[in-house]
Amino acid sequence: MTNDPEWKETLEDLANRRERAHGMGGAERLAKHHGKGKLDARARIARLLDPDTFQEFGTLVGGDIASDGLVAGAGRIDGTPVMVGAEDFTTLAGSIGPGGNAKRYRLAELALRNKIPLVMLLEGAGFRPSGEHYGRTPTDLIAQAKCSGKVPTVSAILGPSAGHGALVAPVCDFTIMSRQGAIFTAGPPVVKESTGEDISKEDLGGPGVALPSGVIHNYAEDDETVIDDIRRYLSYFPSSAWSYPPTRLADDTAEPRLTPEILDIVSRDNRQIYDMRAVLDEIFDRPDWFEVQPKFGRAIICALAHLGGYPVAVVANQPQVLAGSIDADAADKAAHFITVADSFHLPIVFLADNPGMLPGSHSERTGVLRSGARMFAAQTAATTLKLHVTLRKAFGFGSMVMSLLGFDDQVATFAYPGATMGAMGAAALSAATHAGEDYAEVLKRMELEASFRSAGHLGFDELISPEETRNALLVALQHGIFSRQAVAEPVSRTLIMP
Structure with a gap:
């Protein structure tokens, strides 16, 4: 003093x-x-x-x-x-x-x-x-x-x-x-x-x-x-868009491991519901992931997680809500979340299990197609690493907004055997075409073969067992991280958001 x-x-x-x-x-x-x-x-x-x-x-x-x-x-x-x-x-x-x-x-x-x-x-x-x-x-x-x-x-x-x-x-x-x-x-x-x-x-x-x-x-x-x-x-984010997300030091929860528990969570019967949150528990480092906006647009789960110590963003359909159908609120939520994740270079993991966008007069009055287009624009414009898994089904525009789309620059795309894709499911298609009962059964059998047919012309990179989910995603992510050979910088956005 x-x-x-x-x-x-x-x-x-x-x-x-x-x-x-x-x-x-x-x-x-x-x-x-x-x-x-x-x-x-x-x-x-x-x-x-x-x-x-x-x-x-x-x-x-x-x-x-x-x-x-x-x-x-x-x-x-x-x-x-x-x-x-x-x-x-x-x-x-x-x-x-x-x-x-x-x-x-x-x-x-x-x-x-x-x-x-x-x-x-x-x-x-x-x-x-x-x-x-x-x-x-x-x-x-x-x-x-x-x-x-x-x-x-x-x-x-x-x-x-x-x-x-x-x-x-x-x-x-x-x-x-x-x-x-x-x-x-x-x-x-x-x-x-x-x-x-x-x-x-x-x-x-x-x-x-x-x-x-x-x-x-x-x-x-x-x-x-x-x-x-x-x-x-x-804790999942870098300090700015001029840097990459911080990698957490690996521990036992970040090691490669099989996920056989998913076989008991995800039924092969497309009509059986399950809680996608239980799948996240098995795939990502535990006990770790953080859900964003859980009370809004509940047909899609948006979450921050770590995979092998790497921060990632997760966009997953929730079969417990609207059977996984994507409504306007879910699409709007996901569009915002994807844009934030992309802005700060968080890899995005898409886990798809949906019968498409939610149909019906109420859904149309809420502008489901515009909201779906907003989500589609956000994910196709995203320049960060993108990884996709179809667990059981992904139909129509509902597959496209979840990055099940050729030429979308994904790091990796996977599907479980028996996963079904297409413009619409067999039940909806048979009803729309007034097909007889016998033809409907044929369509169902064709759906069961759809994943193998798609694998035959590289509709996705590989069919995997649910037990392999975490390891397949982790190895693909580790390979994708090698693309970060230039200094990080803010994402330039030129599209007009729907």
């Missing part, structure tokens, strides 16, 4: 200002916040980051308004640098002022500049009513949008999130919500004033609304679990 009285006075003033900022909304508001079972903004950041790695900026922004309602800075997660912002609900309900808006822009700017992930922890009331001029207020979202596909972006909804602040979430690659979270264009008081509708924040945008609508990807019970899941999600 200096003996210079002027320096001493100046530094004491700095320390006092920092102390006021660190006090956030004050002891009373913090106690009320903690009483609801929530962590405060600074505690959330402390939970997210490795110990003693947080370097704050803009601490004194806002003057008497502590940090202007947004705690912002850089830190590390499992040693990897990240940018993080946390709205402070104890300070003017986490609302956005001019200084906070500038900090939000700076967070995204530094994330892209330093090529590191951006994490936003949200609980705020949107823009703050004020007579001050906010400048070009949407610039923070513009900066965040520029991060898309370049650095991983993640948000958490840990309380009510409204207006401009809420827009951060759908712009992110991945968003997770706690039990006390809610997200909406405008909160209940504004809705009441504007439309006369009297509604609670839970019914307006809580988990029961935001998860089925697809606005939010995942759910966890409390702040701690949400933040732990963010750490887990990011």
